[in-house]
Amino acid sequence: MLALILMDWNRVGRQAGFLVAFVAVAFVFRQLMLRLEERDRWYVALIWLALCGLGADWSGLHYMVGAFLAGAAIDRDWFDQDRLDSIRHNILLVMMPVFFLSTGLRTEWQVGGAQVFLAAAMLLAASICGKLIGTSIMIIFANILLDKAVITASTFTALLLMAVGSTMLTIPVVTPKLGRLGHLIGKTD
Numbered sequence: 001m002l003a004l005i006l007m008d009w010n011r012v013g014r015q016a017g018f019l020v021a022f023v024a025v026a027f028v029f030r031q032l033m034l035r036l037e038e039r040d041r042w043y044v045a046l047i048w049l050a051l052c053g054l055g056a057d058w059s060g061l062h063y064m065v066g067a068f069l070a071g072a073a074i075d076r077d078w079f080d081q082d083r084l085d086s087i088r089h090n091i092l093l094v095m096m097p098v099f100f101l102s103t104g105l106r107t108e109w110q111v112g113g114a115q116v117f118l119a120a121a122m123l124l125a126a127s128i129c130g131k132l133i134g135t136s137i138m139i140i141f142a143n144i145l146l147d148k149a150v151i152t153a154s155t156f157t158a159l160l161l162m163a164v165g166s167t168m169l170t171i172p173v174v175t176p177k178l179g180r181l182g183h184l185i186g187k188t189d
């Protein structure tokens with residue numbers, strides 16, 4: 001969906017070429033990964049991630065779209081779960097603060113005034129409802145859409161406020177509901 005939003009009709013050939021090449025190379029990549037030992041898969045996966053990000057960026061799509069596609073072609077079973085958890089922990093510890101710092105630095109608090117906070121409140125309500133149904137990667141989408149000038153700085157700020165607020169509110173809203181659901185399920189056994 002995000003790839004369609006970001007389509008640059010002046011570069012549609014390059015973008016279509018990237019997507020066709022991605023499908024073909026992903027097939028080869030998956031075959032290669034099945035033949036490699038687990039310790040070698042880590043290196044190949046990182047190269048795959050970089051190539052997909054660069055290819056997507058070259059074609060006019062955002063590098064995060066390429067990273068998402070790279071991850072979609074990888075099976076979790078190819079990697080040791082304990083090592084994967086350790087890497088995830090270290091990435092969250094080191095990279096997430098940098099990501100949120102760079103996101104915060106792009107936020108313009110003085111733009112739009114009260115309208116930004118009203119939009120953020122409406123988006124917050126919609127996001128909380130959406131998180132009850134599924135998960136959201138709103139901050140990543142907002143960064144990509146701002147990079148491609150699809151949304152304004154005011155819209156980005158409203159989306160960021162909504163994402164942070166809904167994330168903070170999800171646990172207090174969902175935990176009691178999960179407790180009630182667990183209680184109901186316990187009664188039916």
